[in-house]
């Protein structure tokens with residue numbers, strides 16, 4: 001090969017490499033809980049920030065065991081202002097490519113499942129009212145999935161609900177299932193359900209859990225990183241794990257807040273290369289608004305930024321060495 005051709009190939013490699021600088025849809029991002037404080041701002045404005053790839057509507061907090069389901073979106077809507085008004089905003093977010101999931105549970109119930117059959121009844125209710133496009137409490141929406149943020153009631157039959165929803169999505173249209181366990185393992189409420197392997201996303205709550213969260217007093221991430229490794233190994237290879245964090249110190253009374261600079265230097269470099277790293281989950285939009293957290297961290301979460309730099313450096317090194325070999329006399 002002539003050295004001219006080598007140089008040409010070198011340029012070609014550089015050109016091809018430079019086209020890979022864009023985040024793929026599967027790349028890391030931020031999932032945010034929305035709906036528990038009027039200070040969240042509207043759902044549309046939340047999606048307009050461009051900061052989030054998943055929005056979790058919080059919460060459907062009364063259901064199961066024959067209860068009439070009740071959704072609680074704090075001051076956003078309720079009996080005084082029907083939640084069907086969210087329909088255009090949900091559509092707006094989805095048009096922007098943001099996945100909108102309904103979150104079940106939260107800190108305040110009551111909710112529980114009384115039997116495997118009750119899990120089926122609840123699963124069918126969720127599909128018909130939120131996932132099928134038929135008219136329901138949020139209007140005629142087709143949400144992207146269901147999140148299990150189970151923190152109370154009973155720990156029974158959540159695996160049955162996951163399996164039933166999985167049957168429904170296999171028979172109809174695929175939708176996502178996610179779970180938001182506490183970092184302390186095994187999670188009392190969700191362990192059995194998570195071990196079904198059916199949750200596309202696992203938003204592990206590394207807050208209000210001193211045995212497995214970031215220690216802000218000593219700037220020590222040891223317990224958090226140990227827990228991260230345990231969680232990501234548990235749900236390999238199919239389930240993506242998000243680092244669940246409070247968006248401000250106030251969001252988690254028992255701690256776990258990680259100042260942006262500590263996140264960038266002490267945590268992200270160690271978790272980003274886990275094959276099933278998905279990004280960061282934040283509690284919640286209200287705290288994110290007040291603390292400007294997602295704006296400060298979003299550019300650092302993407303996996304491919306570093307992968308790209310590595311690929312380009314390798315491509316350049318290979319081309320330079322080939323070009324030099326061609327130029328040097330034997």
Ligand SMILES: *[C@@H]1O[C@H](CO)[C@@H](O)[C@H](O)[C@H]1NC(C)=O
Nearest residue numbers: 196197198235236237238239
């Ligand atoms: C991962 O997904 C593949 C393809 O759907 C499936 O065959 C496999 O059993 C799954 N593995 C686990 C551990 O769930």
Ligand SMILES: *[C@@H]1O[C@H](CO)[C@@H](O)[C@H](O)[C@H]1NC(C)=O
Nearest residue numbers: 291292293294295296297298
């Ligand atoms: C929020 O953070 C971004 C990124 O660091 C910064 O550009 C912006 O000025 C901040 N906004 C406020 C209100 O502090």
